[in-house]
Amino acid sequence: MSEVPQTRCGLVALVGRPNVGKTTLLNRMVGEKLAAITRKPHTTRNRILGIVTRGRDQTVLIDTPGIDAERSRLMNRVLNRTAVQALADADIVCFIIEAGRFEAGDAFILEAIRAAGRPAVLVVNKVDRVADKSTLLPFLETRAGEFDYLGIVPLSGKTGKNLEGLIDELRTHLPEGPFLYDPEQLSDRPERFRAEEMIREALLERLGQEVPYAVAVRVEDWEDRPGITHIDALILVERDSQKGIVIGKGGQMLKRIGQAAREQLETLLGRKIMLRLTVRVEEGWSQSNRALRELGIEEPR
Ligand SMILES: Nc1nc2c(ncn2[C@@H]2O[C@H](COP(=O)(O)OP(=O)(O)OP(=O)(O)O)[C@@H](O)[C@H]2O)c(=O)[nH]1
Ligand SMILES: [Mg+2]
CATH class of the missing domain: 3.40.50.300 (P-loop containing nucleotide triphosphate hydrolases)
Known part of the structure; x- marks a missing residue:
């Protein structure tokens, strides 16, 4: 046998x-x-x-x-x-x-x-x-x-x-045992998270040394419509000066960030995306345990 x-x-x-x-x-x-x-x-x-x-x-x-x-x-x-x-x-x-x-x-x-x-x-x-x-x-x-x-x-x-x-x-070196995930599954993260990551990547690549620490991205709204997905995302920064840098002269920087992120997302998700970005100042968020938890940076305990 x-x-x-x-x-x-x-x-x-x-x-x-x-x-x-x-x-x-x-x-x-x-x-x-x-x-x-x-x-x-x-x-x-x-x-x-x-x-x-x-x-x-x-x-x-x-x-x-x-x-x-x-x-x-x-x-x-x-x-x-x-x-x-x-x-x-x-x-x-x-x-x-x-x-x-x-x-x-x-x-x-x-x-x-x-x-x-x-x-x-x-x-x-x-x-x-x-x-x-x-x-x-x-x-x-x-x-x-x-x-x-x-x-x-x-x-x-x-x-x-x-x-x-x-x-x-x-x-x-894998131990013997049953699969923990469906063999078709690639990640434990939802598409929303991947959208936040692509926006943050576009931001970080275009900003100077000091701003990256102070930036976080949160998808506020996600709506799948026929032929297109609407995504509203919030970019959090810690100071007005950083908000100015992220938006750029005449909104040019934010526009470029949005365009790069949208292109990546369209390739990734295989559909048309309408991406709306808003920048908001939330002082000291990176020094606040509560804010880190809310942003999913600290796992809830
Ligand atoms: N030349 C070269 N660059 C690489 C290689 N692997 C990664 N990089 C570059 O190294 C940089 C950091 O890559 P990441 O994958 O973000 O590194 P990480 O370890 O995840 O970084 P953290 O998340 O910040 O801890 C990027 O610019 C990559 O393109 C490699 O094999 N060769
Ligand atoms: Mg990494």
């Missing part, structure tokens, strides 16, 4: 310093844009699930905010807590660093992994940026000496090089 083949399913937390490329990897592995990616640190503010189902294996990826040793801002502390919680809940930790760099911030995260006692795969991302590939091997050897990783996978989330290698590596 032949045995019934077992399914495997596990939670894999993507953790790392801000800006190392966690969300890029999430989007690439899932094959759809689930969340915002920008050149600026602290882009991700939530725990976002991406589901990769291949045959009898389901890898549930958990994207997390970059862990930052600098904890003076309330929002940083909240983001760190979200990430460390996801790390502790995971079956496997996927620790992401940048090729050729291992900083104090990376060592800080490695200590958190050690403390949580979770098994980890090390991902050495952005190998496309390494001009002299012969420097990579000694770098990988040093990393291998620091922790007993399940595996070490150099890759590029940008070019997609060795992405399949990572998916295969993670699959071999």
Whole structure:
């Protein structure tokens, strides 16, 4: 008698310093844009699930905010807590660093992994940026000496090089068990969330260094009509001066942000979008626990 083949399913937390490329990897592995990616640190503010189902294996990826040793801002502390919680809940930790760099911030995260006692795969991302590939091997050897990783996978989330290698590596370590999600499902986040992410991405890419921290986006109204979806979204900032920057001279900046976000959304959702953006000042929202909770940045407890 032949045995019934077992399914495997596990939670894999993507953790790392801000800006190392966690969300890029999430989007690439899932094959759809689930969340915002920008050149600026602290882009991700939530725990976002991406589901990769291949045959009898389901890898549930958990994207997390970059862990930052600098904890003076309330929002940083909240983001760190979200990430460390996801790390502790995971079956496997996927620790992401940048090729050729291992900083104090990376060592800080490695200590958190050690403390949580979770098994980890090390991902050495952005190998496309390494001009002299012969420097990579000694770098990988040093990393291998620091922790007993399940595996070490150099890759590029940008070019997609060795992405399949990572998916295969993670699959071999999944625990046996039933699927947690429908095999067709790609994320736990509704379309509304993805709309907010695309608007925030368009904003962050076009703003200077200081404003990003102070910006949040909330979809206020969503109406599917025949042939077109109407979306009203609110952009929250902390000061009048920031409102001025977001709106721009004669409303030009806001118009460009709206256009970029709308184009992305139309591709993503496969339908026509009418997007209306409103900017509102809400002083000190990023320093308020209540506001962070209301915006979904802090998980309700
Ligand atoms: N050259 C290169 N750039 C990459 C690669 N992967 C990601 N990036 C870039 O790195 C920047 C940060 O990428 P994200 O995916 O937003 O990084 P993150 O780790 O999710 O950042 P936070 O959410 O802020 O913690 C973006 O500009 C990406 O385009 C890569 O393999 N090579
Ligand atoms: Mg991210």
